[in-house]
Amino acid sequence: MPHDTNATTPQATGHSPLATSYSLPGLLEVITGPMFSGKSEELIRRLKRARIARQRVACYKPDIDLRYHRTSIASHSSQTHDACPVTNVEHLREDLYPQLADVEVVGIDEVQFLSPEIIPLALELVALGKRVLMAGLDTTFANEPFGPVPALMALADKVTKLSAVCMVCGQSAIHTQRLGASQELVVVGATGIYEARCRAHFKPWVDEHGSEQLELAAAL
Numbered sequence: 001m002p003h004d005t006n007a008t009t010p011q012a013t014g015h016s017p018l019a020t021s022y023s024l025p026g027l028l029e030v031i032t033g034p035m036f037s038g039k040s041e042e043l044i045r046r047l048k049r050a051r052i053a054r055q056r057v058a059c060y061k062p063d064i065d066l067r068y069h070r071t072s073i074a075s076h077s078s079q080t081h082d083a084c085p086v087t088n089v090e091h092l093r094e095d096l097y098p099q100l101a102d103v104e105v106v107g108i109d110e111v112q113f114l115s116p117e118i119i120p121l122a123l124e125l126v127a128l129g130k131r132v133l134m135a136g137l138d139t140t141f142a143n144e145p146f147g148p149v150p151a152l153m154a155l156a157d158k159v160t161k162l163s164a165v166c167m168v169c170g171q172s173a174i175h176t177q178r179l180g181a182s183q184e185l186v187v188v189g190a191t192g193i194y195e196a197r198c199r200a201h202f203k204p205w206v207d208e209h210g211s212e213q214l215e216l217a218a219a220l
């Protein structure tokens with residue numbers, strides 16, 4: 001049997017079999033968990049590290065969430081990072097695309113408030129070689145998957161699922177408990193309206209004993 005001198009062998013082409021001639025795709029990283037689990041802190045940490053590495057960063061948040069700062073994302077521990085508030089996914093695309101050639105990392109906080117159109121946009125950005133960091137709640141206060149987050153988790157390269165501290169017992173909390181009477185899906189707020197709870201102490205919908213829990217939260 002003569003030796004096969006096929007031109008596609010590494011020896012014939014001079015390339016390693018693992019070498020690529022196309023531009024590398026980027027990465028989709030999802031940071032998720034309940035309220036107070038440190039999603040925004042972790043997003044801010046990754047964005048700051050990217051900037052230390054001299055990568056150019058564009059950061060967005062839905063304008064529904066203007067709790068603390070209009071033009072930045074903020075954690076409950078008061079860390080912040082500049083962010084552009086957007087009304088919807090189309091608005092985000094319109095702002096991002098003119099500067100896309102200069103951007104290497106795209107961060108989005110509170111992604112659960114964006115429509116499912118964020119999913120193809122995320123994949124498009126990854127295909128263009130961008131590192132896309134998305135932080136958001138995985139479940140609603142009624143313990144249902146929240147907006148586009150579960151699909152983004154399924155499609156991500158890396159998922160970081162964080163937990164908070166249960167405000168009743170101090171165990172690891174994966175749920176967001178709404179306190180008080182409102183039944184609306186989206187009531188933006190933080191301490192006093194929501195708190196982190198473990199499986200044992202989470203009560204979907206409304207915790208009738210919210211005021212007691214508030215006192216407990218204030219005492220911690």
Ligand code: ADP
Binds near residue numbers: 163
């Ligand atoms: P998320 O974006 O997930 O809501 P943040 O990054 O804004 O969370 O805030 C995380 C910070 O919230 C923690 O570092 C801690 O200082 C504070 N915090 C307040 N309540 C809790 C809790 N129940 N569990 C954990 N951290 C809490």
Ligand code: MG
Binds near residue numbers: 040041074109110
């Ligand atoms: Mg947050």
